[in-house]
Amino acid sequence: MRKLMIISLVLFMPFILAEPLQAGNSHQQADTSPADLFPEGTLAYLEFPSTLPFFADLDFAPWVGERIGVGIYLPVDPGSPRLRDLIPTMALVFQVRDEDAADAFVSTLVGANWRHTEVEGGYLWTEQRPAFARAILRLDGYLVMGSARGTEMMAHGQEGGLRSTPDFVRVKNALSGSPTLWGYGVVGGFAIYTGEVFSIEVVTCGNPPDLGIPDALDEAALTSIPQDAFAVISGTDISLILQRMTGVPEALFDFLRDLDPAFAEIADLPDSLFRTMLGVDYEREFLPLFDGGYAGFLTFGFGSGYAALGIPIDGGFVLAPEDSANAIFTSSTITNRLEQSGLPITRISPTTFSLDTGTGLDLYFGFMGGRLYLSTESGMEDIQQAVDGRNLTDNDIWKSTLVYAPEGAQQVIYLNLRSTAAFIDTGRAAVPEAVQNLIGDILTYVRQYDSLALFHRVDEDGTRITKFVLLSK
Numbered sequence: 001m002r003k004l005m006i007i008s009l010v011l012f013m014p015f016i017l018a019e020p021l022q023a024g025n026s027h028q029q030a031d032t033s034p035a036d037l038f039p040e041g042t043l044a045y046l047e048f049p050s051t052l053p054f055f056a057d058l059d060f061a062p063w064v065g066e067r068i069g070v071g072i073y074l075p076v077d078p079g080s081p082r083l084r085d086l087i088p089t090m091a092l093v094f095q096v097r098d099e100d101a102a103d104a105f106v107s108t109l110v111g112a113n114w115r116h117t118e119v120e121g122g123y124l125w126t127e128q129r130p131a132f133a134r135a136i137l138r139l140d141g142y143l144v145m146g147s148a149r150g151t152e153m154m155a156h157g158q159e160g161g162l163r164s165t166p167d168f169v170r171v172k173n174a175l176s177g178s179p180t181l182w183g184y185g186v187v188g189g190f191a192i193y194t195g196e197v198f199s200i201e202v203v204t205c206g207n208p209p210d211l212g213i214p215d216a217l218d219e220a221a222l223t224s225i226p227q228d229a230f231a232v233i234s235g236t237d238i239s240l241i242l243q244r245m246t247g248v249p250e251a252l253f254d255f256l257r258d259l260d261p262a263f264a265e266i267a268d269l270p271d272s273l274f275r276t277m278l279g280v281d282y283e284r285e286f287l288p289l290f291d292g293g294y295a296g297f298l299t300f301g302f303g304s305g306y307a308a309l310g311i312p313i314d315g316g317f318v319l320a321p322e323d324s325a326n327a328i329f330t331s332s333t334i335t336n337r338l339e340q341s342g343l344p345i346t347r348i349s350p351t352t353f354s355l356d357t358g359t360g361l362d363l364y365f366g367f368m369g370g371r372l373y374l375s376t377e378s379g380m381e382d383i384q385q386a387v388d389g390r391n392l393t394d395n396d397i398w399k400s401t402l403v404y405a406p407e408g409a410q411q412v413i414y415l416n417l418r419s420t421a422a423f424i425d426t427g428r429a430a431v432p433e434a435v436q437n438l439i440g441d442i443l444t445y446v447r448q449y450d451s452l453a454l455f456h457r458v459d460e461d462g463t464r465i466t467k468f469v470l471l472s473k
Helices: 002-010 099-109 148-156 166-174 238-259 261-267 269-278 282-290 324-340 377-388 396-402 417-426 433-446
Strands: 044-049 064-073 089-096 114-119 122-127 134-139 142-147 181-185 188-194 198-205 231-236 293-300 313-320 345-349 352-355 363-368 371-375 411-416 449-458 463-472
Touching: 089 099, 089 148, 099 134, 099 142, 114 148, 122 148, 134 148, 142 148, 166 181, 166 188, 166 198, 166 463, 238 282, 269 282, 269 324, 282 324, 293 377, 313 377, 324 345, 324 363, 324 371, 345 363, 363 377, 371 377, 396 411, 396 449, 396 463, 411 417, 417 433, 417 449
Parallel strands: none
Antiparallel strands: 044 064, 044 181, 064 089, 089 142, 114 122, 122 134, 134 142, 181 188, 188 198, 198 463, 231 293, 231 411, 293 313, 313 371, 345 352, 352 363, 363 371, 411 449, 449 463
């Protein structure tokens, strides 16, 4: 029964995640790149700077240009295919800053058993041996080292090449900023950035979402989150997740209804039970509660919300439906029906309720500032203070972290490392000395950073971007 499974979500909304916030601009890779030389259908490609420490002491470092590319591909010649073409080959492509020095380097590698051939834009040296022959290709601005057959194919070129491969273009266009190191594979790609912040982006190429994509994250729900929250998860359109969860059972019931009219009553039973138990229609009234933004948070403190469990953490969850008036009416209807069903709900005010969970930790829920919320008692107080005054969007660390979000991000998981480290430090004296020393070592590392965040976005064509950001002090 698909609708019955959703009833538990009414009181435990903070544990639902949606798919993917605004910020950074999408980045097109440089006009020229070692990737230009690789053929269409390249299986994997990695590009990195020659300034990496690994290359510092190598003899060829002076002539090597800014970027180096490594690719794995099938050296298939459409005009003369061979069985061994099914064995992948690898090529190493260097950008060249000093043409004469690069030519001199090549002369130290080739010998009498190497054949020299002129090609368009340069020349090719091929080793004369029966199997696994090597080759060196020199083009204006590039030096290529690889197998003879694979390098010969690169020398004669192919129409289009790797940069015309649709998935390669999707990955390249999805990356933001100027990555230090980035790569591509048949299922997606990644990039590592080591500039002002350390960040990693992962891109996967999938099919377009069948139910549409979430809206970009906005501040609707975040304005109800306390400024000192140390952990936050926020996003939009949980309704898409709920529709996806219930899609298969719905299709099955529709099939039964079309198969035989006698099944119509059974197919309509879940909707009928949902309306009976919660007093609202699933499609028209319940799902719209989740069509806007959402945000969950945790704060450090000593409020009554967690005192019974002895855990010095408070928290809450906020929904910001697009139609707040309808959301308030719907949530009130559901609350009334749950009260009638015998749940231990206490009506504190017309807009505030508590639920006795039997664990010593009561849950508080209701609506505040046009938002629906579920929280501990102190978490409710934190939400009220955020609505009335300063909230997370006024926090400088949060704002600095948000700058590095991929454009149009739809979800974020955020951790304030500065406040987390400070809180852990205050409680360190209560643990054994050996543990104190271990915590001290961890804090020494953590104190280098202000925050970490994980952003997510899915595009209309099915491209998914996940970005990890570690913000230094």
